[in-house]
Amino acid sequence: MKSNTTGQELKEQLDLIQTMIAEGRQSTQSWGWSFLLWGVAYYIAAAWTMLGHTYWAWPVTMTVAIVLSAIIGSRVSRGHPETVFGRAIGSVWKVMGVTLFVVLAGLGVSGHYNIHVYMAIIGGMLAVANGTSSLILRWKMQFVCGLMWLGAGVAGSFGSENQAAIAFLAAVFFCQIVFGIYAMMLDARRRAPRGAAHV
């Protein structure tokens, strides 16, 4: 076999291996839509709360967001191969989501509703999730989001309830809505020129 193989052919084989391995690794599905969905859900819950339905607004909105995430997530991930990267990042977000939901629901049901406590918990948890996945993906933009959530969590501990709410809504806008749209645009650009390898 080696006597019939030229240097050019060998190089082509090596290039093919590198291209295909990269194709496989980049095939994890995009999750930009989920940042956007949760950002919108937070705004809906906040607006609903301002209308005076404090008791129902957050549990109902968050439950609907969870159901929508599960439905859209299962459709988006269909046909995509699972990678170690994808599973690691997905695990961080799933565990964070479940923990946040249980802890906040517990606080709400027990009657210890306090926006400063909520802000500290949400900000801290989202800082951990964004920070961890940004370090795995080496994604500076997401690392900035992690820092913003951390800042919002700390800032929310100070000042009045209104100031805490403004810090929370600002973090949601930049780290969920703007970041979600940015991630979706990046993903669309990344996928656009790609076709079959035709080997």
Added chain:
Amino acid sequence: MSEPGVELPELNPVIHGKLRLALLSLLAGVEEAEFTWLRTKTGSTDGNLGAQLQKLEEAGYVTVEKKFVQRKPQTLYRMTEQGRAALTEYVQALKQLLGQAMEA
């Protein structure tokens, strides 16, 4: 020409085929992959793809799992440890041969 006494490695004929090499390389980057995803990535036909995957399976380089998800058939392929070792060995042999070809 190789130097006397320097033994050049043989390239594994099972992996050397372009489509089989592409399939093993794709599977090296993921935990498991569906037949349809492999078809999209390689641009191959169903028949050719099935035949090449069967050769890789017979060599012990991939395993296949067939199941039904929401009543739809799904065929999943995974690279085995043997397949990973063979691909690594193949890459090392390629590099060695390429080095020799550059020197010649």
